[in-house]
Amino acid sequence: MQLQRATSSAVTASLSLYLDVVRLLAAMLVALGHAYTFTGGHFKLLAGHGTTAVSVFFVLSGFVIAFVTEKKERNGMDYLVSRLARMYSVALPAIAITIAADYIGYSADNRPYLGLLPNTLAGFKTDYLNLTWSVDEILRLITFTNELWTSHIQVGSGEPYWSLGFEVWYYIIFGLYHFGPGPKSSRVTLSFIAAIIAGPKICAYFPLWLMGVYCYRRMTSPTPPLSTLPTWSVVALFLATPIIYLGVRHQMAPMSQSMFRHEDLSLTVISSVAYFHIVGIVFCLNLVAFQQITTRLRKLETAITKYKKPIQWLAGATFTLYLIHQPILLMFLAINPLKEQPDMWAYTSFSATVFLVFVIAQFTERKKDLWKRFFSSLLRRT
Incomplete structure (x- = not known):
């Protein structure tokens, strides 16, 4: 293959679709990881990637914010x-x-919630569940202050909500620097104050989010990364990144823990921060390589864009899938009458969860424009 210089346009049609596919797969991996735990070991082949999928979400978030701004x-x-x-x-x-799903499911059968079924995995913990939530805790979720400093607040079985308590503060810190009033020094000060309010736990993973911003800006530069390499080597790097990820995961995942578990500066915390940032770097390499490949191989670009509509439609439910799959899944596991047939019980419950999530998404993120008009009217009027 002949070397061709890539253009400086980062978000091509095929890359946009690739980002959609990645976030759909990442959300599905999170859901399958939780399904593995709550179904007593089903979906084992695809389990275990949920925590690292959040690294991908943070990089994607930074990348998209850099683009839209x-x-x-x-x-x-x-x-x-x-x-x-x-x-x-x-x-x-x-x-x-x-709240509604937990009430329905827990009232019907609390065993899936408490790990009391015969096929429950060893080491099952109920610390993901908070059924004694208060109005104050709901307000903390609504204001995205649920993860400030050493806090970890959730309502019911909605554990995935924790990441919003990180991401929103990245929006705030970046937004104050990018759009804040006054000279650069004032904007830096405002961002620094926001970072202090957020606390060290959230700030520890801010560089991961900033990787997405940096990745976008490098890809839009006159000489994007990898642009001087021959095409065959870029393809090789793209294919190697999943293998590199699996190797890193094999070595470092056993020494890591979830991002929100930062009670003190332990070796596990340091290992976790390092691990998730390395995953972020590998993902950035994957994105850069993909952009270079599709920029040079126009037939591949054309082939990918043929599937634009189904990819965009599926990806249009990923935020909903990520955020509510766990309470919906637990509800179906509780009300599903097939508990004596573990395989059927697990697979039908998960399938019903995905189906219901896509139905709900029609009234949540697919209606984002309505919310945008509402906030625009509200804020521009004041």
Whole structure:
């Protein structure tokens, strides 16, 4: 293959679709990881990647924010309206759905929630569950202050909500620096104050989010990364990144823990921060390589864009899938009458969960524009 210089346009049609596929797969891996735990070991082949999938989400988030603030959201008000619409279109329904699903499922059969079924995995823990939540805790979720400093607040079985308590603060810190008033020194000060409010746990993973920003900006530079390498080597790197990830995971995952578990500065915490950032670097390499490949191989670009509509439709439910799959899954596991047939019980419950999530997504993130108009009207009027 002949070497061709890539253009500086980072988000081509095929890369946009690739980002959609990645976030769909990442959300599904999180759901399958939880399904493995709650179904007593089903879906084992695809389990164990949920925590690292969050690293991918953070990089993707930074990448997308870098793109929209350059191409679409040119002022602070547009940025604020878009972020509020994105978050609240799913976050508020997710809280209500979690409470309702937990009530239905726990009332029907509390054994899946408490790990009391015969096929429960050894070491099953119930610390993911908070059925004694308060109005104050709901307010902490609504204001995304659920993970400040050493806090870890959740309602019911909605554990995946924790990552919003990280991501929203990345939006705030970046937004204050990018759109804040005054000279650069003032904007840096405002961002620093926001970082102090967020606390060290959240800030420890801010570089992971910033990787996405940096990746986008390097890909839009006159000489994007890998642009001087021959095509065959770029293809080889793209194919190697999943293998590199699996190797890193094999070595470092046993020494890591979830991002929100940062009670003290232990070796496990340090290992976790290092591990998730290495995963982020590997993913950035994967994105850069994919961009270079599709920029040079136009037939591949054309072939990928043929599937634009189904990919975008499926990806349009990923935020909902990520946020509410756990309470919905537990509800179906509780009400499903096939508990005496473990395989059927597990697979039908998971299938019903995915189906219901896609139905709900029609009224959550797919209605984001309604929320955007609402916040735009509300904020621009004040």
